[in-house]
Amino acid sequence: EQQEEDTLRELRLFLRCVTDRLILDRRFKAFSKPVDKEQVPDYLTVVRHPMDLSTVLSKIDRQKYITVREYLHDVDQIWENALEYNPEDDPYDRQIRHRACALKDTVHAIIKDELKEDFERSCEQIKETR
Numbered sequence: 001e002q003q004e005e006d007t008l009r010e011l012r013l014f015l016r017c018v019t020d021r022l023i024l025d026r027r028f029k030a031f032s033k034p035v036d037k038e039q040v041p042d043y044l045t046v047v048r049h050p051m052d053l054s055t056v057l058s059k060i061d062r063q064k065y066i067t068v069r070e071y072l073h074d075v076d077q078i079w080e081n082a083l084e085y086n087p088e089d090d091p092y093d094r095q096i097r098h099r100a101c102a103l104k105d106t107v108h109a110i111i112k113d114e115l116k117e118d119f120e121r122s123c124e125q126i127k128e129t130r
């Protein structure tokens with residue numbers, strides 16, 4: 001009903017606000033757009049579930065997230081993919097892993113600080129009834 005739509009609208013606004021801040025952060029530039037398979041041809045053979053911040057924004061707008069938990073699953077996928085594709089002990093791989101860890105810790109810290117527990121609880125309730 002209308003209260004549910006109001007809640008999901010507020011969720012979308014919150015998730016866009018968080019994602020915009022991540023996209024503005026220069027540390028996370030490598031995670032802001034899908035990896036270009038022309039430039040990195042073996043990427044999709046290694047990474048089974050590609051994800052990036054522009055795709056997350058698009059999923060927000062297409063109303064794919066009913067809960068913050070689902071949103072965090074996708075942002076954590078970005079971190080997981082970066083560790084998987086960049087395992088080497090060379091400076092580039094180490095730097096991109098460091099940035100991926102910063103992305104994951106940053107988004108979880110923002111959510112802990114800015115998301116009210118009962119707001120997420122009401123989103124989970126809506127998810128259960130659908």
Ligand SMILES: CC(=O)c1csc(NC(=O)C2C[NH2+]C2)n1
Pocket residue numbers: 030031035040081082085086088092093096
């Ligand atoms: C988004 C992401 O994780 C990414 C884009 S390019 C890349 N890694 C490389 O180009 C090579 C350096 N060792 C592999 N990782």
